[in-house]
Amino acid sequence: MANTSPARIWTMRLAFPALALLVMFFHLLPLETEPRFWAPPDLLMLLAMAWSLRRPDFVPALSIGLVMLLADLLFQRPPGLLALLTVLGCGFLKARAAPHRESTFASEWLAVALTVTGISTLNRLVLVLFGVQQAPLGLTVIQAVMTIAAYPLAVWASQSILGVRKLSPAEAETLVSRR
Template sequence: MVDPLTTRRVAHRALYVALAALILFLRLLPINPVEHGIPGPDLTLAFTFAWLLRRPDYVPAALIVAVFLLEDLMYWRPIGLWPLIVLGGTEFLRARESASRDLPFVLEMAIVAGVMTAMLTANRLILAVTFVEQPPLGLEILRLLMTLAAYPFVVALSRLAFGLRRAAPGEVDALGHRL
């Protein structure tokens, strides 16, 4: 018989991959309602941060890297750079997950905004040093702002539709391990 905790972890990991694949598919569709408007949010990054801050065991580092590496391949970005930067940002947040568990949502948003800004800056600096062509800074900042604006809705969707909530302080699994 399979442990319910293991089943839940595997189900949420599969759901994360399915959500990332759906977002990837929708972004690859040749439908663009606005020709030169505001870019859409990076929903994969928003879901990754939301899930990581609620249940870090549902999104292991290898899974995050695999999802963003697939995005690099599909979007023709420099292969491996963005997954490496995302891995650094997510591991920074993962190390502070237990400390940020009791923070109000506004402070969580501020931490996420800081990490996303640092990730964008690191990406642009590395691309500039290696003389790789970059999208305009204004579009990148707008994408960052759109991602931050979408983050509360992603958190709400994760909570209401997928039942993803933060572990309560002192909560343990079936084997007595702290969550």
């Protein structure tokens, strides 16, 4: 059973940026000196989406936006674009979180897959529109596919290690009534 106490909510709200900073740290470590022919999944986006669907109260939009903006700056991406698209995507998923409480994991995964595809497509289109140099299309597609494929692992890690589980209808009712 998930804990809906204010202390637990604030602890997890602080755990999200801390975990994101850890992911960014390991992403920036120079472990390989040669360019790769594949792109790894976007773990920050996966973490934000998994938590947005399972416990929307743990990841406010401001937290997601600031984490993704910092990632844009550190990873030398156009500042704010992917942050905005991720906040919008997570907001879309949060709006669908209540219907997914009763649905299967496959429908949740499909919603995330469509959102990741939409974010990748919109990001690519905006960059093309403004003439920004970007990675080859193949790498963008590989990263989107890897991100979608890694979603079950992100959910498993969030659930088993961090305890981020879906709210039961009773817990959701308790959380809503407290606001």
